[in-house]
Amino acid sequence: MTIQSTNITPLSRVSIQDDFWMEYVNLVRDVVVPYQWEALNDRIPDAEPSSAVRNFKIAAGEEQGEFYGMVFQDSDVGKWLEAVGYLLSSRPDPALERIADELIDTLAKAQRSDGYLNTYFTLKEPEGRWTNLAECHELYCAGHLMEAAVAYYEGTGKRKLLDVMCKYADYIDTVFGPEPGKLKGYDGHQEVELALVKLYRATGNEKYLNLSRFFLDQRGAKPNFYEIQLAQRGGKVHYPNLDIARRLSYSQSHLPVREQQTAEGHAVRVVYMCAGMADIAKETGDRGMLEASRRLWRNIVDKRMYITGGIGSMEHGEAFTFDYDLPNDTAYAETCASIGLIFFAHRMLQLEPKSEYADVMERALYNTVLSGMSKDGRHFFYVNPLEVYPEAHGKNAIYNHVKPERQGWFGCACCPPNVARLLGSLGKYIYSAHGNTLYTHLYIGSRIEWGTAEGPVAVEQETRHPWSGDVRLRISADKPSVFELALRVPDWCDGYVVRINGEAWTKTESLDGDGYVKIARSWTEGDTVDLDLHMSARRMSGHPMIRQVAGKTAIQRGPFVYCLEEADNGPHLHEVALLKDGKLQTDFEPDLLGGLEVVTAEGVRMKRESGDDRLYEPDVSYRVEPAALRFIPYYAWANRGRGEMTVWVRSL
Amino acid sequence: MTIQSTNITPLSRVSIQDDFWMEYVNLVRDVVVPYQWEALNDRIPDAEPSSAVRNFKIAAGEEQGEFYGMVFQDSDVGKWLEAVGYLLSSRPDPALERIADELIDTLAKAQRSDGYLNTYFTLKEPEGRWTNLAECHELYCAGHLMEAAVAYYEGTGKRKLLDVMCKYADYIDTVFGPEPGKLKGYDGHQEVELALVKLYRATGNEKYLNLSRFFLDQRGAKPNFYEIQLAQRGGKVHYPNLDIARRLSYSQSHLPVREQQTAEGHAVRVVYMCAGMADIAKETGDRGMLEASRRLWRNIVDKRMYITGGIGSMEHGEAFTFDYDLPNDTAYAETCASIGLIFFAHRMLQLEPKSEYADVMERALYNTVLSGMSKDGRHFFYVNPLEVYPEAHGKNAIYNHVKPERQGWFGCACCPPNVARLLGSLGKYIYSAHGNTLYTHLYIGSRIEWGTAEGPVAVEQETRHPWSGDVRLRISADKPSVFELALRVPDWCDGYVVRINGEAWTKTESLDGDGYVKIARSWTEGDTVDLDLHMSARRMSGHPMIRQVAGKTAIQRGPFVYCLEEADNGPHLHEVALLKDGKLQTDFEPDLLGGLEVVTAEGVRMKRESGDDRLYEPDVSYRVEPAALRFIPYYAWANRGRGEMTVWVRSL
Known part of the structure; x- marks a missing residue:
């Protein structure tokens, strides 16, 4: 092995003592994780039931009923248990641990005798196991439960869930692999790849490492496994309104991962895959995999990432689009995708300690991830746009995916538990x-x-x-x-x-x-x-190829990207411009949204001189009124009601 | 009657003798109309068959087979015959007239004994007549055939199709109306309203005028007719993937037309409706209807129209969005909608001769409508964006509806025959x-x-x-x-x-x-x-509320809105800016795309000084290179291969 890599810090060796972050960590402990437990148990009034826990109870024979929810509903339980494992690593909590232990008992009972553990297929499609890898998230759910098992084992020393998941992984290894008679498949949503590496690290069992590498190397191989399975199913698809089974780039199965030059398709899938690739490079010294990881890193970070660390330029497929295409208002920039980017960056940092990986980790963390959750721990952004004009929402359909205010709980509740498990394990990243x-x-x-x-x-x-x-x-x-x-x-x-x-x-x-x-x-x-x-407010420019920010400037101070909000600057933010040579003044305002460093910049507001109200007018002159533009950190936006917001401001 | 209105010029009294326009009129005569006849008869290689003529032959008993095509396939025949009527008004063409006469014979044979004439319902859903007005375009098709009948009668003096359509209209009048036992409905796509007024003018039969007014006044009345029919059909819809039957504003049936304050929903439907409203105001002296027409005119022209005379700001529903929301790159601005806007403007001009109506007519005609057709008469734009970045097409789904090049023939072939009938009757508008x-x-x-x-x-x-x-x-x-x-x-x-x-x-x-x-x-x-x-190139500004053009300028000279194209200005048009006080020079270039007046403007191209290739960079300085920006009329864009285009240019 020629790759020199760093050690990972066990969470138990790091304790956080920080004014800024303890608020979030306590929020995860005191609000998010308890609230999510209520949600997983269908006890949130007015929210769509999750049934995630109930599905396991039914599969365990503890309750009667039918499976309910998305095909990947089990993963919510995995993410929650993983967050619990992290919390218990840093502080004992016997009541929480008892709840988790009972849930783990249920999971163990829900496991089939051959090791299989998935409530959707067990309860609803028992004959359908492994018949639709492209769409049905079986290995994805397995991966989240494996991550939970390792976190819970590390947090409590208890092996029960780890044993359950090793048994499941052992079974998976009998189903998939290069040997004759085994399936040459891989999951439509990457996750099990990085999870198997965690399972390998926790147990030392190389079978898991090899299986992870098999899944990565199999992805995109010809003939395409998803095309084969689609034909075997007679064209039947799980999501008739989507095109998941056919659009191979959506799940990065259009090319072998070692041949992929650019980040294509669903952004979360890409970065979860990359995290697994970096893990394999680190653990096996596979230089080809290292090069492939670096290549995708370069493409994302040099050409396809928002200044906020958000990724995914469009709603369609929650996906990357093309180099330097970073629209501010129709952005997707899913919270989960930035969390995945942090996972990827953290793995690259373990491979080669270069500050640029930490720079991106920090950018995503302090901007998109923090933006994703409100300070009450109960409201979340799934999508994190860089520009919002509230009147457009509900009126122009290109913004249908963007919400101008954080929402309570999602039908597809991936982001909140992902925030919880990231912030719960923040100590690992320092x-x-x-x-x-x-x-x-x-x-x-x-x-x-x-x-x-x-x-x-x-x-x-x-x-x-x-x-x-x-x-x-x-x-x-x-x-x-x-x-x-x-x-x-x-x-x-x-x-x-x-x-x-x-x-x-x-x-x-x-x-x-x-x-x-x-x-x-x-x-x-x-x-x-x-x-x-040296930390000062600075004017940031985008790459000349990013047409959406041409002629515009963003303000950044330290790790924080800033934004203008209507609450501070009045409506019609498109009328204001930042003066190139004006001063940028910073002031800490302790009473503003829990305490923020505000940046005030010299700017102008352009007012049409003519009194005419015509839609188009020739030879118009503008009155330039001085305006003190007040910027707040992006993460704190949308906490003072609906209003316009923009990160990029016209520069004169 | 207190409304003083103007007379319409019969087409036969006006002959066009014009270098610019004869080229288009001849194109319609020599290429578009013959090509469309081939298309209607399924004789275009590689194009999806239309079956529009064949459907009538089957309904007439002249051929065996099944209905094929969209539910509104008949309307293509109507539009084609209407264009033929106009061509025959201005110049005899015995061969064309013989073809049309034979087609009319077929239509007459396809008419049912009660007067009904619609191939979809006759052949495919004989029990379904009038059961789904919201979605199934029955009266819309009838309207297009009525317009054809009037045009053909005026162009040739032949009454056969006029009689067929009067018989159909008489039958429709037995089905719909205020009297007990008649349906209180109206069509999901307005068209029959204005067509019935034409039929009234051609025949003097007031029944048709009253029926038109009935349809207009019934629209949006409570209880809603579409909701009633939807319930009667047990929720069955014709287009399961669309929401036409439920989203009332899509078809302007959310409110009575006299109460509508803003242009909502499908843009073509809105302006066809408005044309009918203005017709009723003119013919009946209905001041309420005049006020309603003026109100919608004001909303469209003052708040919801592109500088090119395009309307419809989004692809979803091909629809209006909200005041001052005019995105350049995701615009819909359908060719047919601008044609409909011309119909509306022309009717308003007949009601009250104010130049602003002609201004809008001219704006839509010289920009969006001309842009809609290539100079070979065989390629068309359905969507007319004001900004195109070709690499984005096929890669960012928000542009899926926009084509950077004119297309051969559409599955839904509404725009080409609409261009033909407008240009074929251009003499009426002068x-x-x-x-x-x-x-x-x-x-x-x-x-x-x-x-x-x-x-x-x-x-x-x-x-x-x-x-x-x-x-x-x-x-x-x-x-x-x-x-x-x-x-x-x-x-x-x-x-x-x-x-x-x-x-x-x-x-x-x-x-x-x-x-x-x-x-x-x-x-x-x-x-x-x-x-x-006095005609000079002028700098145009958008209304301060149009956020998408803030800080930008467009060039207009005479009726032509101009644009920058990559073919003249190189790639990365977002890097260029127009100098506020620079000169605008105009030169006629006879060899450029058939002869164009080109505008050259003093501008600059901003180049990042730093050699760094980072995605985001602090404290960047720019080198400002002088650039002679070369603008061509918008209508002539996309004739020199794929390339960037923009109407609005950053202004410094």
């Missing part, structure tokens, strides 16, 4: 270790315990990030330890100062090409490193 | 008479014969319009005649000079409030009026 180097990727107040050759050390991170670029790291060690600290210099930062124990530190070499300041020395108890990252 | 005043609405080389109190006169119009604003009118009269000439001063014109027999004419009163220069005198043989309309 640090990583690579040999004798401890990398800090995200600036979040926290403490990590780490073992060096000389013994255990702990590093405490204190910061007012994301509002300030000042970070202090404090070392705790029983005895002096030689190791390297690698501190990310973010892409938003144009200068930084390091002090060690209060003394200016002159770096002996220029900034590492991978984007980290590296400080190697012998550290002793109480040593401090102060990193002052 | 002049009208109002008492003793002869109005010239359009500047098209032509001759009109007219009767005054003193005897017959003829007026010949000579002009290089649309390329020049110079117009000469020459009077022919056996003896001196006192009458008034009213010459439209178009909205694109900011000054004009009149000379009578070469002498400067000082108008004795300021320009008439209705937008016409009026010259009343005794005219004698050989008198000439020279009208020099």
Whole structure:
């Protein structure tokens, strides 16, 4: 194996102590996860029933009834249990653990004797197992339950669900594989690939790793498995109104993954696949898979990503479109897709510690993911547009998928539990270790315990990030330890100062090409490193090929992309323009939406001089009125009623 | 009756003698109409069969077989015959007339003994007559055949089809009406309303006028007829994938027409309805109907129309959206809708001769309608976008309805025959008479014969319009005649000079409030009026509420709206900007696409200074390169291969 990769930080070794993030982590613990449990049990008044738990109870023989819900309903239970596993990693909660244990007992009873565990096919189509991989999410659901099993095992030490899922994985391995007589298939929605790698890491059983690689390598192979199955089913499809079974690029099965040059089709599927590919590259040293992962990374990050870290430029197929096509108002930019992009970035970071992966992780996290959930933990955006004109919604159908306000709960409830499991495991994303180097990727107040050759050390991170670029790291060690600290210099930062124990530190070499300041020395108890990252509001431009932002500017400060809202700037945001050379002033407003750094910019509002009300008029002159444009971080938009919003502003 | 209205010019009294337009009129005669006849008879290789003629032959007992095509397939035959009627009005063509006569014989044989004439219901659903007015276009098809009957009668003097359609109309009058036992319905696609007025004018039978008014007044009445029929059909719909039967605003049946404040739903349906409303106002003096027509006119023209005279802002429902919502790239702007807008404008002009109606007629004609057909007469645009980025087509689904190149023939072939019947009857739109005043609405080389109190006169119009604003009118009269000439001063014109027999004419009163220069005198043989309309290229701005054109400018010269094409300006049109104070130079290029006046404008192309290829970059500076922007008339776009196009250009 020639790929040098970093270790993953176990969640139990990191604790978060951060003003900004504890609010979210507590929200997940106190509101989102309990609320979701109620939803999974059909106890939310006025919401469509989920039946996700009931389906398992019926399959377990604990209740009578029929399967209800989407074909992938089981995955909601998996995502919830995974989030619970993370919460229990960081803090005991006997009541929650008892609920989860009982649910796991039900899951175990619902498992068939051969290991199969899927309530849709068990209850509704027992003869249909594995007959429609393109559409029916069997392995996808299995993957989410595997992720839950590993998280719950790591959080509690309890093996019951892990054993259930290993038994299921063992059974899957008898069904799929390169050997004669096995199916040469793979799931229409990638997920089991990355989940099997987790199962391999938790158990050491290489069968799971090989099965994951088999699924990845089989995807897009000729003859196409989905076309074969479609013919075997006589053309029968599960979703008659969609074209999933036929449109191969929708599920990235149009080409072998190693040959894919661009990110095509359903955005969430792409990034889940890429996360699995990076995992396989890391665990097997497969350089071809590494190159394929890098290629898709480059395409997404260099050509197909919104400035907010959103991906998916259209509603049709929730999909990528083409290079540099990033419409602001009809964007899809699904919350789940940005979470998947974080998964992918985090895997790439484990493969090669380059700050650009953390930059994207941070961009998606602080903008699209945070935008996805309201501060009450009960309202969510599925779609995260960069421009909204509320009157258009419900009136021009190109915006039918966009909601100008966060919604209560979705029929297809994928995003809320995904937010919960990401924020519940946030500690995993802050640090990583690579040999004798401890990398800090995200600036979040926290403490990590780490073992060096000389013994255990702990590093405490204190910061007012994301509002300030000042970070202090404090070392705790029983005895002096030689190791390297690698501190990310973010892409938003144009200068930084390091002090060690209060003394200016002159770096002996220029900034590492991978984007980290590296400080190697012998550290002793109480040593401090102060990193002052220069954080200022900056004007951002889009690539010249992004026609939708030509002549426009966005404001970014630190990790936050900013936006104009009608609540601050009045209606008709298309009339305002930002002055190229005007000042950008920042002020922290503690009472605004829980405390926000607001950016005020010199701008103008263009008013037509003529009093005529004609639709088209020749030789019009405009009165240019000075306007102080007030920007707030994008994630905080849509918290003050319906109103216009825009990230990109005309620039003069 | 208190509404003073103008007379319609019979087509036979006007002959067109015009370089610009004869090319199109000849194209209709020599190519479009013969080609469509082949298409209607399923003789176009590689095109989907129409079966429109065959359906009638089967219904007539001349052939065996089954109905094939859309539920409104009959209307294609009606539109074709109508165009033939117009062509025969202006010039005899015995071969064409023989073909049409034979077709009319078939239609007569296909008519049922009770007068009913519709091949879909006769052949396919004989029990279904009048059971699904919302979706099944029965009266719509009847209307097109009535229009054909009147045009053919006026063009040839032959009554056979007129008699057939009177018999059908008489039968329809026994089915629908206010009397007890009759259906209180109306068609889902307006058309029969205006057609019945034509039938009334041709025959003098007031029954048809009353039936038309009944249909208009019944629309949107409560309880809703479509809801009643839907319930009677047990919820059965003809188009399961559409929502026509339920979405009442789609067919303007959400409110009584007299209460409708805004143009809602399917754009073609709206303007066909409005044409019928204006007809009823004119013929019956119904002031309420006049006010309702004016109200919808104002809403369309002041708030919902593209600068090209296109209407319909979205593909979904081919429909209007809301005030000032005029997206350039996802526009629908169907060719047929602009033709319908011309019908509506022409009717309003007959009600009250105000130049604004002719302005809109001209705008739609010279831009969207001309854009709709290629100069070979065999390729058509159904959708007329104002901005095209060809790479997006087939890749971003919001553009699925937009084609960057004109197409050969459509499955739903509504636009080509509509273009044919409009251009075939162009002579009707140029002049009208109002008492003793002869109005010239359009500047098209032509001759009109007219009767005054003193005897017959003829007026010949000579002009290089649309390329020049110079117009000469020459009077022919056996003896001196006192009458008034009213010459439209178009909205694109900011000054004009009149000379009578070469002498400067000082108008004795300021320009008439209705937008016409009026010259009343005794005219004698050989008198000439020279009208020099100032025609220059001008910068147009959109209303401040049209967010899609904020900060942008369009160029218009005379009736032509201009556009930038990649063929002239290279790719990445979003990088260019027009300088506010730069010169606009015009040059006639005789070899360009049959001869075009090209506008060259001082502009710039913005180039990013940084060599970085990052998707988002801070503090970017741009190099501003001078660029001579070359604009061509919008109607001529997409004749030089696939390429970018935009009407609205960023303005600096």
